[in-house]
Structures are given as structure tokens and as C-alpha cells.
Amino acid sequence: MPKGITLTPEQQAARRSEIVDIALRLIAENGFQKTSMREIADLAKMGKSSLYDFFKTKDEIAVYAMEKKFEEIIEQVHRIIDNEPLPELCLRKIMHNQLKVPHQYRTVLMWLHAESDYLEEEYRKRLKTIRYEYHNTIKTVIEGGVAKGVFRKTDSDLVVRLLINSMLSIVYTSRPSASEEKMLDETINIFLHGIMNEGGEKNEPLYPVFGA
Amino acid sequence: MPKGITLTPEQQAARRSEIVDIALRLIAENGFQKTSMREIADLAKMGKSSLYDFFKTKDEIAVYAMEKKFEEIIEQVHRIIDNEPLPELCLRKIMHNQLKVPHQYRTVLMWLHAESDYLEEEYRKRLKTIRYEYHNTIKTVIEGGVAKGVFRKTDSDLVVRLLINSMLSIVYTSRPSASEEKMLDETINIFLHGIMNEGGEKNEPLYPVFGA
């Protein structure tokens, strides 16, 4: 950008998302701690202090990235819910949707997950808001299923937390036991049916729905 | 310690665990990032550079703490396995055992979980070793259950990862939906039996085993 002009809100937003892209790439490669604002600024071809015109702190880059991505995901989840009346299928689709979050986001997501209690008030609030929104959206599916009698009575908040966190076990492992999609299908099988061999001695693997 | 004496290995170990205690307390309170080596040294009543005689880096304090705690836990788990032949009960006991890890460890555990990919080679290896040992110990329970026909055929590595990570959902939430023990019981109910209402219309809550 030339020096004397005034940036339109669109240009500012574009610059911000450009910075986020660069930051996410570096963070995914070297971790959050070891990624410096200088590095990000260099790659974005600006002085470090200019970077601070777009984001007040390093933490804010992570929070902003998470916020934007989750706004997007929540929108998608609402569409899924509107189009899939079967609770168990709806859950599968929601989880498969979350699996599509690009790899670059994973480190930053994990980092926020671990560090969120110790961020500044403002960031903690922003994260809480977006996370609760996602949580509550999925919760409606569980509660809808319970109301219909498809799901048994259970602690729906707990179920949602377990489901969301289980995505991390699938995506964030150094020792995957199958493709991410297969692991996800089996994860949902477990959530729906458990691992007990309750149908007697058949011991058949449960049906996969999306996996190959 | 007076200056001129030579520390016995036991004294060294005691000093190390004293430092770990202080560090864990600070980290649980302020987060890993915001806990400085100076602070730890001050509280341990030594100069910062003396601290580095006991731990090569700040990361090592976290790795060491995790290592020691998990060695202890793994030992306990072996005892549980030896004394509980029923796989599903054995799982419950193992998870309840993990729930007893003191709160101070939780932040550091979470932090290591998030950051482990970006630690120095040595620390990564040490964490991997201890984590795999814990993982594999629990895996024997799953596989034993499958062999007996108590559990259906499943991805045992995945199940173990899901179980261990689910502990984080229980313990590391700002919005608990019940006591930790109740949440844990329900979590294991889900893993064993799922959330589908497969027994028809009864819709009874599943039996808790340890919870009040």
C-alpha cells in the first residue's frame, strides 16, 4: 500500500486476512511461541510496528483467526441442521464438516485451547462467545435427538464437549491408526453405540457411513 | 543448602521436586508462558542461574514433571489391571485413577499436549516414550476385552486416544455440567454403550458405578 492513502474497510480486512494466512503458516510450522511478530511482519512485507496497526497483540492474531473460522463453521453447521432431520446422521455430518478445517488452523486451535484461561480478558471473552455458540448449536442436535427418543437421556453438554474434543484426538496425533475419515467414522460409531459387544456374539464392525 | 557442601543424589532429587512443585503452582496460576524462570528461582530462594543447575531449560521442568507423574500413574494402572479382570470395570478404574492427578498438573499437561510437536528433540522423545507407555498399557485392556468378546472389534489405538483425551474435556472445562466424577462416569457409559436409545423406549439412564 502506498503511504498517503486511506484504506477502505475492505482493504483493511483483506490485509488482515493476508496477515492471518502468513501467521497461521508460520505457527503451524514452528509453533506459536517460536513464531515472532518480526517474522510475520517480514513475510507480510511490512515493518513490525505496522503489523501492530492491524492486530493489537500477537494473541489477537490467533483469536481473530479462530473467530473468523468458527463463524464460518457455525454457519455451515446451521445449514447442515436445517437439511438433516436424523440426529445421528446430522452429528456425523457436523463432525465431518469440522474435519475439513485446514491443517494450518490446528496448531493455533490447540494452542488457544491450552492457553485460553490465561489470555487477556477481552480475548477470553471473544473465544468464550464463539465457542459457546458452536457448542450450543451442536447441543440442539443432541437435545433434539433426546426429545425424539433417538438418543437416551444423557448430559448433553458433556456429550458435546466430548465430541468436539475428540476431533483433536483424531486430527492432532503423531500416531494415526487410520485415515482421518475412518477414525472419525469409528469415533462417531463409538459415541452412538459404544464399544460393548451388546448384540451377543456377532461382533461385527458397525457400519461406516462416509468412510471408504 | 550451604555453599561448600556436595549434594547427595537424594538431596538433588529433593531439590528438583521442590522446584517442580513451585513451578507447577505458578504455572497453574498464570500459565506456562507467563511464568518466568526468575519467578520460580525467587520462590525457590535461589538465583536464576542456580535454577539452571537443576533443569537445563524451562521446558524441561514441564517435561520432568509430566514424566514423574506418569511413571507413578502407569505403576498404579498396572496394579489396577492385575486386580480387575472385567475389562469394562478395569477401564472405569483406570480413568478414575487418572482423575486423581492433582489440579496443579493440569495446565502443564495441557500445555505439553499443545506444544509437544515443537519442543526440542530430546524432550519430544521423552514425552513420546512415557505417553506411549501409558497408551499401550491401557490398550492391553481394550484388546483383552475384544479378545474375550466383551468389546466389539474396534480401533483400539483410537479408543485409547479418545479415552485419554476425554479426560481433558472433563477436567479442563470452564463450564462443567456436573461433578468431575459424575461426568467421568457418564463419559465411560458413553464409551461403553453409546448415546443411542437402542433398548427401545425405556430411555433409562445407564448405571453409574462410582458416582454419587
Add this chain to the structure above:
DNA sequence: CTTGACAAGCGACCGTTGGTCGCTATATAA
């Protein structure tokens, strides 16, 4: 009792970090 080896402990220092501030340079509005 003296001396020398050794180790606990520390003060001063280093490069790098996240973050701040006031200046410069330029495009637009009057």
C-alpha cells in the same frame, strides 16, 4: 593447621522477544 581441589551458588551479561512511540511521507479536501 594449611592448602588445594571441587562444587554450590550467583551477578552480570547476551540476543531476542512482544510491544510502544513519535516521526516521515504522501494522498486527498479545502
Add this chain to the structure above:
DNA sequence: TTATATAGCGACCAACGGTCGCTTGTCAAG
């Protein structure tokens, strides 16, 4: 032409994790 506003930056700051060589005290050997 001038005044205003702002994109952008260089220089700076305190605090960080980490290093190094010196001091200080102990014990064992002579």
C-alpha cells in the same frame, strides 16, 4: 497551496530464557 489525516517505520524499552566465569565455602590430603 495549504492543512489534515493516515499508512508505515526506525529506534527504543522492559522482560524473557539462557550462559559464563567468578566467589564462597567444605572437606580431604599433606
